[in-house]
Amino acid sequence: MSVTLRNAGETICGLALAVTGAAFAWTAWQLPEGDPGVPGPGAVPFALAVILAGFGLASAFRAARKQKVLSAAIDGNALLAMALIAAACLLLESAGFVVASTLFLFAGFRWLGGVALLPSAFVAMLFSFAVHVVFVKALGVALPGGVLSPLLGS
Numbered sequence: 001m002s003v004t005l006r007n008a009g010e011t012i013c014g015l016a017l018a019v020t021g022a023a024f025a026w027t028a029w030q031l032p033e034g035d036p037g038v039p040g041p042g043a044v045p046f047a048l049a050v051i052l053a054g055f056g057l058a059s060a061f062r063a064a065r066k067q068k069v070l071s072a073a074i075d076g077n078a079l080l081a082m083a084l085i086a087a088a089c090l091l092l093e094s095a096g097f098v099v100a101s102t103l104f105l106f107a108g109f110r111w112l113g114g115v116a117l118l119p120s121a122f123v124a125m126l127f128s129f130a131v132h133v134v135f136v137k138a139l140g141v142a143l144p145g146g147v148l149s150p151l152l153g154s
Contacts, residue, residue: 009078013060021050096147
């Protein structure tokens with residue numbers, strides 16, 4: 001079984017997801033796990049990270065075993081999506097959740113979805129603020145405020 005260019009790209013993306021999941025799992029492992037009746041702040045992130053790593057490995061394994069090649073080109077959208085995720089992760093602490101998620105969603109809507117400029121900006125801002133309000137106000141989860149900390153009260 002030989003790995004074609006397309007299969008190699010899919011395999012690399014799957015392995016990248018697995019490594020990302022493993023890194024998140026390691027980070028979540030450092031958080032308090034809590035008790036069996038009251039899980040700590042690291043329980044859900046750890047579980048999600050393990051699931052991400054598992055799906056990444058499964059995806060890589062499936063791609064490496066695939067025989068039929070539909071296209072010889074590596075999908076540029078997949079690389080762009082990975083770059084956007086990396087940029088959002090790098091911006092999260094310094095710029096804050098609302099700014100990082102707004103930029104991530106806006107770029108995804110515009111460049112990956114082809115959505116017009118104003119709807120992309122509006123929906124990205126609205127969704128980011130809504131998620132911030134739900135997590136911070138309703139659920140009591142602290143999110144990085146970043147540059148908007150004075151406005152958000154964080």
